[in-house]
Amino acid sequence: MEVEMMEDGDQCDDVGSQEAQPDSEKKLPAMRNSSFRVFTVSLRVLCLLVLAGIITRHILVTLEKNDLENQSQHLIKQLQVTKEKELQSRIDNLTKSYNELQDKIWKLCPEGWKRFGCSCYFKSTERKSWSESRKNCENRESYLVIINNKEEQDFVTELNQHEESWIGLWKQWSETEKKYQWKWLDGSQPTETFWATGEQHPTGFYAAYCDQQGRWRSEQYYYDKNWICEKKICCFL
Structure with a gap:
């Protein structure tokens, strides 16, 4: 009699475990889908961040390049102005020396000549x-x-x-x-x-x-x- 009751209890446990197993199996795909979505979203966010970084870097490099070009043009203009001033100064000095020499030569002629x-x-x-x-x-x-x-x-x-x-x-x-x-x-x-x-x-x-x-x-x-x-x-x- 006791033996039969134990067997009936075991059968009840098996039936309960069999009834609980489908719920856990249903939760696994849902967890996997949720993890995949999180990964996908994270990857997209990471890609956006990388793209934003590349765009920002490109903008910074472009701005730096433009700034360097502007500085270069400014330096070239300053150099040209400096050279022009130096050249004009040399021309002025040579003209002055030439005029002084001309005056001396003119004075070499006696009065009335x-x-x-x-x-x-x-x-x-x-x-x-x-x-x-x-x-x-x-x-x-x-x-x-x-x-x-x-x-x-x-x-x-x-x-x-x-x-x-x-x-x-x-x-x-x-x-x-x-x-x-x-x-x-x-x-x-x-x-x-x-x-x-x-x-x-x-x-x-x-x-x-x-x-x-x-x-x-x-x-x-x-x-x-x-x-x-x-x-x-x-x-x-």
């Missing part, structure tokens, strides 16, 4: 023969003007002031050529001439002068005319 290039020129107000004019220039430690180029010819023409003035060109006898030749007082022959149109070149003791238009003409030594003297000066320009 005019400077052109590296020479001083004197235009007489008196009238003398070619030989006397030559002597007068020598007394002034100079010589009758020797015209070497068109620029000097133009200057002498302006200095002549529409008068007739002796220059340092005369006819000399050449032993090698056996004839009279035009030569400057320093013995050189003219390389560029400015004779008046149709000017004749007679043989004999003739010298050249500038006419009222500045063109060269020949005349015998003893005629009185104005004259132009020239003297060289030290010149580095």
